[in-house]
Amino acid sequence: MVKICCIGAGYVGGPTMAVIALKCPSVEVVVVDISVSRITAWNSDQLPIYEPGLDDVVEQCRGRNLFFSTDVEKHVAEADMVFVSVNTPTKTRGLGAGKAADLTYWESAARMIADVSKSDKIVVEKSTVPVKTAEAIEKILTHNSKGIKFQILSNPEFLAEGTAIEDLFTPDRVLIGGRETPDGQKAVQALKDIYSQWVPEDRILTTNLWSAELSKLAANAFLAQRISSVNAMSALCESTGADVTQVSYAVGKDTRIGPKFLNASVGFGGSCFQKDILNLVYICECNGLPEVAEYWRQVIKINDYQKSRFVNRIVSSMFNTVANKKIGILGFAFKKDTGDTRETPAIDVCKCLLGDKARLSIYDPQVTEDQIQRDLTLSKFYWDHPEHLQSLSPGTVKQVSIVWDAYSAVKDAHGLCILTEWDEFKTLDFQKIYDNMQKPAFVFDGRNIVNVEKLREIGFIVYSIGRPVDAWLKDMPAVA
Numbered sequence: 001m002v003k004i005c006c007i008g009a010g011y012v013g014g015p016t017m018a019v020i021a022l023k024c025p026s027v028e029v030v031v032v033d034i035s036v037s038r039i040t041a042w043n044s045d046q047l048p049i050y051e052p053g054l055d056d057v058v059e060q061c062r063g064r065n066l067f068f069s070t071d072v073e074k075h076v077a078e079a080d081m082v083f084v085s086v087n088t089p090t091k092t093r094g095l096g097a098g099k100a101a102d103l104t105y106w107e108s109a110a111r112m113i114a115d116v117s118k119s120d121k122i123v124v125e126k127s128t129v130p131v132k133t134a135e136a137i138e139k140i141l142t143h144n145s146k147g148i149k150f151q152i153l154s155n156p157e158f159l160a161e162g163t164a165i166e167d168l169f170t171p172d173r174v175l176i177g178g179r180e181t182p183d184g185q186k187a188v189q190a191l192k193d194i195y196s197q198w199v200p201e202d203r204i205l206t207t208n209l210w211s212a213e214l215s216k217l218a219a220n221a222f223l224a225q226r227i228s229s230v231n232a233m234s235a236l237c238e239s240t241g242a243d244v245t246q247v248s249y250a251v252g253k254d255t256r257i258g259p260k261f262l263n264a265s266v267g268f269g270g271s272c273f274q275k276d277i278l279n280l281v282y283i284c285e286c287n288g289l290p291e292v293a294e295y296w297r298q299v300i301k302i303n304d305y306q307k308s309r310f311v312n313r314i315v316s317s318m319f320n321t322v323a324n325k326k327i328g329i330l331g332f333a334f335k336k337d338t339g340d341t342r343e344t345p346a347i348d349v350c351k352c353l354l355g356d357k358a359r360l361s362i363y364d365p366q367v368t369e370d371q372i373q374r375d376l377t378l379s380k381f382y383w384d385h386p387e388h389l390q391s392l393s394p395g396t397v398k399q400v401s402i403v404w405d406a407y408s409a410v411k412d413a414h415g416l417c418i419l420t421e422w423d424e425f426k427t428l429d430f431q432k433i434y435d436n437m438q439k440p441a442f443v444f445d446g447r448n449i450v451n452v453e454k455l456r457e458i459g460f461i462v463y464s465i466g467r468p469v470d471a472w473l474k475d476m477p478a479v480a
């Protein structure tokens with residue numbers, strides 16, 4: 001029986017290992033983490049992450065060939081293959097602060113693997129890391145190996161949250177990078193043998209180490225670039241009277257471009273896009289390519305611009321002041337079907353509105369009150385530094401109340417903002433909402449999910465990203 005140990009029971013490690021265990025009954029998978037609360041949750045009925053279909057997969061394999069444990073060293077020592085899926089946050093201080101990846105967690109995991117290993121191992125890099133991390137890790141492992149052989153592989157994860165299980169069941173591709181030596185190729189084959197139990201051969205790509213590492217950064221940068229491109233267009237649409245949904249539909253009909261990832265929004269979020277692009281920018285700068293770095297930096301600049309443009313629209317349409325006005329916030333997660341708030345545009349939008357002294361009533365079906373308060377009080381990038389988080393108790397922002405249904409969030413409010421495209425927001429009774437709001441009643445749709453015409457008929461003043469603007473808003477041009 002092949003034994004796999006995965007260090008890091010997070011959004012990537014947990015679902016990926018659960019699916020490997022499900023699809024490969026002859027493989028024993030142990031997911032380990034230093035966080036006791038996370039492991040306790042994985043062993044309970046209340047899993048630490050919300051992901052459609054995950055409960056079912058875990059239920060089928062937990063206790064059979066899938067285990068969750070805090071005994072990191074024991075399970076690493078016993079494994080044939082060790083996946084490393086620990087945090088790789090953006091540095092908050094020192095050289096490269098705000099851009100470079102902090103590899104502290106990775107390095108300590110690598111040193112621990114070298115320390116406890118008594119047999120040869122394949123070490124698989126799963127978290128997104130800067131190009132050439134594998135080489136650095138290889139050095140740490142071999143210099144501390146006491147004669148044990150380590151083969152390092154890069155096997156970046158392409159799953160998206162909310163569809164993780166689907167993505168893992170039928171991936172577009174599985175990428176395995178390894179050394180081009182006979183031992184390296186043997187290790188690549190060993191990992192390929194695992195995936196080929198459910199993924200067709202032609203979808204399993206093998207490359208060298210650096211290509212695999214860079215492909216992950218490149219894929220995320222390309223995806224984010226599409227969103228920034230359509231968001232840039234949305235600003236032009238608003239100024240010219242075009243409708244961004246029609247433009248992106250027409251553009252996406254070109255089979256060379258394709259229809260996916262062309263939805264204009266208040267901005268992209270999530271733990272990967274910004275972090276990976278910042279990483280890419282830093283790598284380009286370090287390699288003497290400032291023009292290339294600047295090109296990719298623009299993707300983030302447009303994303304920031306989009307978030308501030310949205311807030312400017314809110315403030316300017318509400319007579320240039322939101323002080324003491326109640327604004328209902330519908331959705332806080334960075335996208336629907338996840339409770340994840342990492343880098344969610346809602347944080348920036350809410351912080352700006354709070355800066356202008358608005359009162360916020362926030363509803364998200366999957367995000368806890370504690371998490372929202374934490375997000376609104378922490379500084380940028382702190383979310384991915386657990387050692388800081390442990391020493392901080394979540395603050396409380398007094399102007400914020402967290403409620404448990406959409407109607408309470410918007411009751412007596414002057415305006416409502418849709419910041420996550422949860423399906424339940426599409427079928428709200430907007431007449432009822434209108435009747436219970438202050439007048440004029442404003443809707444700011446950051447996800448283009450409402451029926452603008454219908455809402456205007458009810459009496460709302462509506463702003464929907466990239467759509468022809470209300471006469472009201474035209475009279476109150478947003479400050480860009």
Ligand code: UDX
Pocket residue numbers: 157158159160161162220223227260261262263264265266267268269270271272273334335336
């Ligand atoms: C992303 C990549 O898709 C995945 O392959 C990688 O492994 C991790 O990063 P994820 O962050 O989970 O996955 O979500 P994704 O679906 O890519 O969405 C990212 C952000 O872009 C969300 O905030 C989403 O709302 C936004 N988005 C997406 C848009 O604004 N418009 C779109 O058309 C698509």
Ligand code: ADP
Pocket residue numbers: 007008009010011012013032033034035038072085086087105108109127271386
């Ligand atoms: P991702 O989204 O990439 O999965 P997460 O932050 O959700 O990232 O998960 C990373 C996990 O790795 C966290 O639960 C953290 O506690 C764990 N972790 C970090 N360093 C170590 C380590 N040295 N040993 C075990 N677990 C670790």
